[in-house]
Amino acid sequence: MTDQQAWEHAAARAVRPSRLGSPERTAQGLREVGYLPDQHIASVVYLGEQLAKPVLIEGPAGTGKTELAKSVALMSGMRLIRLQCYEGLDEAKALYEWNYRKQLLRIQVGQTGQAVGDGRGPDGAASWSDVESDIFSEEFLLPRPLLAAIRSPEPVVLLIDEVDRLDVETEALLLEVLSDYQVSIPELGTVTATQTPLVFLTSNNSRDLSEALKRRCLYLFLDYPSAEREQEIVRSRVPGIGERLAEQVSGLVRSLRAMDLKKRPSVSETLDLASTLYLLGAEEVTPQLAADTLHVLLKYQSDIEKAAAELTAKR
Amino acid sequence: MARRATLAAFVAELRTIGLPISVAENVDAMAAVLAMPIADRVALKSALAATLVKSADHHHAFEVVFDLFFGDSRVGIEDLTEPAAGTAAANGNAAAANGSGRPGIVAGLSDADLDDLLFRAMLAGDQVLIRAAVAEAVSRYADVEPGRPVAGVYYLYRTLRRLDTERLLARLVAADGPADLSEMDRALAAERRRGQVDDLRTEAEAEIRRRLVADRGAAAVARTLRVALPEDVDFLNASADQLAAIRQTVQLLGRKLAARLVRKRRHHRRSALDFRRTIRQSLANGGVPAELVFRKPHPSKPEIMLIADVSSSVAAFAGFTLQLANAISAEFSRVRSFAFTDGIEEITDDLSSATDITTAVRRISSRPGVVRLDGHSDYGMVLESFWERWGPQIRAKTSVIILGDGRSNYHASRSEVLRAIRQRARHVYWLNPEPANNWDTGDSIISEYGKFCDEVVECRNLRQLKEFVEVLD
Numbered sequence: 001m002t003d004q005q006a007w008e009h010a011a012a013r014a015v016r017p018s019r020l021g022s023p024e025r026t027a028q029g030l031r032e033v034g035y036l037p038d039q040h041i042a043s044v045v046y047l048g049e050q051l052a053k054p055v056l057i058e059g060p061a062g063t064g065k066t067e068l069a070k071s072v073a074l075m076s077g078m079r080l081i082r083l084q085c086y087e088g089l090d091e092a093k094a095l096y097e098w099n100y101r102k103q104l105l106r107i108q109v110g111q112t113g114q115a116v117g118d119g120r121g122p123d124g125a126a127s128w129s130d131v132e133s134d135i136f137s138e139e140f141l142l143p144r145p146l147l148a149a150i151r152s153p154e155p156v157v158l159l160i161d162e163v164d165r166l167d168v169e170t171e172a173l174l175l176e177v178l179s180d181y182q183v184s185i186p187e188l189g190t191v192t193a194t195q196t197p198l199v200f201l202t203s204n205n206s207r208d209l210s211e212a213l214k215r216r217c218l219y220l221f222l223d224y225p226s227a228e229r230e231q232e233i234v235r236s237r238v239p240g241i242g243e244r245l246a247e248q249v250s251g252l253v254r255s256l257r258a259m260d261l262k263k264r265p266s267v268s269e270t271l272d273l274a275s276t277l278y279l280l281g282a283e284e285v286t287p288q289l290a291a292d293t294l295h296v297l298l299k300y301q302s303d304i305e306k307a308a309a310e311l312t313a314k315r
Numbered sequence: 316m317a318r319r320a321t322l323a324a325f326v327a328e329l330r331t332i333g334l335p336i337s338v339a340e341n342v343d344a345m346a347a348v349l350a351m352p353i354a355d356r357v358a359l360k361s362a363l364a365a366t367l368v369k370s371a372d373h374h375h376a377f378e379v380v381f382d383l384f385f386g387d388s389r390v391g392i393e394d395l396t397e398p399a400a401g402t403a404a405a406n407g408n409a410a411a412a413n414g415s416g417r418p419g420i421v422a423g424l425s426d427a428d429l430d431d432l433l434f435r436a437m438l439a440g441d442q443v444l445i446r447a448a449v450a451e452a453v454s455r456y457a458d459v460e461p462g463r464p465v466a467g468v469y470y471l472y473r474t475l476r477r478l479d480t481e482r483l484l485a486r487l488v489a490a491d492g493p494a495d496l497s498e499m500d501r502a503l504a505a506e507r508r509r510g511q512v513d514d515l516r517t518e519a520e521a522e523i524r525r526r527l528v529a530d531r532g533a534a535a536v537a538r539t540l541r542v543a544l545p546e547d548v549d550f551l552n553a554s555a556d557q558l559a560a561i562r563q564t565v566q567l568l569g570r571k572l573a574a575r576l577v578r579k580r581r582h583h584r585r586s587a588l589d590f591r592r593t594i595r596q597s598l599a600n601g602g603v604p605a606e607l608v609f610r611k612p613h614p615s616k617p618e619i620m621l622i623a624d625v626s627s628s629v630a631a632f633a634g635f636t637l638q639l640a641n642a643i644s645a646e647f648s649r650v651r652s653f654a655f656t657d658g659i660e661e662i663t664d665d666l667s668s669a670t671d672i673t674t675a676v677r678r679i680s681s682r683p684g685v686v687r688l689d690g691h692s693d694y695g696m697v698l699e700s701f702w703e704r705w706g707p708q709i710r711a712k713t714s715v716i717i718l719g720d721g722r723s724n725y726h727a728s729r730s731e732v733l734r735a736i737r738q739r740a741r742h743v744y745w746l747n748p749e750p751a752n753n754w755d756t757g758d759s760i761i762s763e764y765g766k767f768c769d770e771v772v773e774c775r776n777l778r779q780l781k782e783f784v785e786v787l788d
Contacts, residue, residue, distance in 0.1 A: 039361065051350060211337075
């Protein structure tokens with residue numbers, strides 16, 4: 001492919017009408033449902049929709065990866081279909097499964113029907129082929145999240161959560177869905193999406209995902225927010241909190257994150273601290289108060305001791 | 316058209332650095348650039364980052380290269396969408412016009428006034444003014460000489476020395492602290508100011524690069540700069556920033572490796588048939604052995620003895636390797652660590668209680684037991700005392716791993732001791748942080764030891780270290 005052809009190819013994909021409008025409209029919409037995105041986040045979400053590509057969200061725990069996908073669903077009014085990944089997840093739980101109980105019932109009904117002579121073919125072989133084509137029809141198919149997202153008549157948001165927990169071999173299951181938005185069922189043929197779903201994958205980065213998966217996705221790294229953005233998040237999620245307290249909380253968390261800790265405080269823990277302090281009726285954070293409430297932020301005793309020592313040293 | 320060429324050159328540069336960018340991703344990047352409706356640099360950056368960079372480790376490298384190629388804020392998306400636009404402008408020219416044009420207000424100030432302006436801009440957090448002041452400082456103090464093929468570190472040093480960032484920080488902190496502020500607020504404010512001064516450094520760095528790009532073009536500067544990905548940075552000549560980046564990557568790498576080793580062990584299916592249980596199981600099916608039962612895999616968990624040279628020349632390498640080995644220590648039945656320069660001591664307990672292994676290693680490297688005489692490595696002496704003190708504890712399932720450059724300062728090698736160790740141990744590996752073609756030059760006697768090792772592995776960067784650890788058993 002020459003460079004010129006590549007650009008033409010790219011241009012063809014870039015001009016689809018967009019459901020999200022523009023990056024600004026996306027940001028605005030997310031803001032309205034209570035998620036405060038920065039410009040980069042809004043741009044990537046918009047691009048994911050526009051280019052019809054899944055978005056792979058990676059980052060430390062508790063930075064709002066899952067929340068982002070939920071908020072996009074809420075904002076656009078689309079249904080959210082969620083696939084929670086875990087080790088040992090297989091096709092039957094991710095893609096589809098034949099409802100074998102119902103199939104058995106159908107076969108039994110066929111047999112008894114023949115016994116009482118309800119007019120079905122007297123020829124056993126013919127009725128078997130009837131039964132066979134019958135039991136492998138859509139009626140007996142149990143759609144699991146991936147197939148459900150593909151088959152849905154209205155556009156949906158598909159969230160594949162913690163994709164890094166999948167076994168390396170199972171990861172390949174996702175590839176067909178992610179690149180072509182289709183699922184192949186041997187007995188039925190290929191089911192292709194009529195409406196391209198918006199796909200989000202989240203990963204805690206506990207292992208490297210395969211190149212094949214990464215190549216099919218846009219990549220968004222969600223790091224801890226800047227102090228200003230975090231302060232904004234605190235104020236929107238803990239209504240009634242004083243500006244000064246919010247500023248101090250975000251500053252405190254920021255300085256804790258700069259320390260070398262086993263587990264750095266996440267945004268959700270910041271919010272926990274903010275609501276704790278708010279409920280305690282604190283006007284401002286003193287080093288003593290901060291040291292007393294550290295266990296809200298930090299989950300390891302060694303971390304708490306280290307941070308407490310640091311905080312009291314500042315006094 | 317020229318801008319499209321810039322994008323092509325940009326992708327080429329990222330690939331040279333080592334980012335794995337496929338053709339499909341390149342086309343995605345083009346589509347993303349065209350899909351972003353507004354012509355601004357931040358949007359362009361988002362579009363390229365999302366499509367080209369698929370790992371957080373690579374983001375820093377991406378940012379630096381992006382600034383080189385699209386540093387001029389006027390390079391927008393409109394240039395990419397309009398194939399006909401800007402054919403004449405080679406990518407350097409536009410930047411040159413921007414870089415040399417001094418903002419009118421700041422140009423006439425005296426040096427002291429410039430300092431003051433910068434101080435006030437930072438106090439107020441006025442990004443535009445800070446940027447203008449830094450640009451002016453760079454033109455005054457850095458003395459950028461056109462045409463010199465340098466990466467600009469020296470220019471940065473000159474600018475920052477003249478701006479006196481330490482004094483600036485002190486002034487800012489002092490200005491922040493009226494008496495009524497609480498201790499807590501003051502500490503947090505000081506921290507924020509420190510962040511601001513760090514940003515100043517980044518800003519100056521970016522400004523200098525802009526000048527270099529204006530002078531020689533983005534591709535040429537990228538060639539001299541050659542940003543390395545964290546996993547490719549050479550342990551022996553990494554800067555402080557790079558070391559910090561490596562340390563973070565090592566932490567993550569330890570977790571990933573541990574997860575992978577566990578998985579590998581679990582999927583190990585080559586174990587023997589458990590006959591008794593197969594027959595027992597078959598009774599449920601009327602004696603037909605429908606399902607074979609295998610013995611539970613019994614993973615071999617080797618014991619590891621890490622002997623690390625912590626003398627100053629290779630201390631960083633030793634630190635990372637010890638950190639990584641300890642991060643995955645659960646996968647081995649035991650990891651014991653030893654540190655040496657010209658004396659040797661066991662440091663297993665020091666490391667298990669330390670939160671940050673690299674700093675612990677630095678502390679250990681000056682301890683009396685580890686430094687016997689002058690702290691210059693003496694491999695022969697050290698191997699001998701290791702053999703005397705811990706030799707009997709080496710067992711048939713122990714792997715001994717020696718970390719060091721094999722530069723023994725012309726002391727006797729006593730490689731026969733290593734042969735004795737080799738006979739007792741399961742494996743002896745030697746990890747050498749020097750490039751293989753420097754081995755056996757000067758006082759390096761690595762091949763003399765190499766004769767008695769299972770393998771001598773060149774281990775200059777994280778990528779090589781990771782490859783070694785993965786196959787370790």
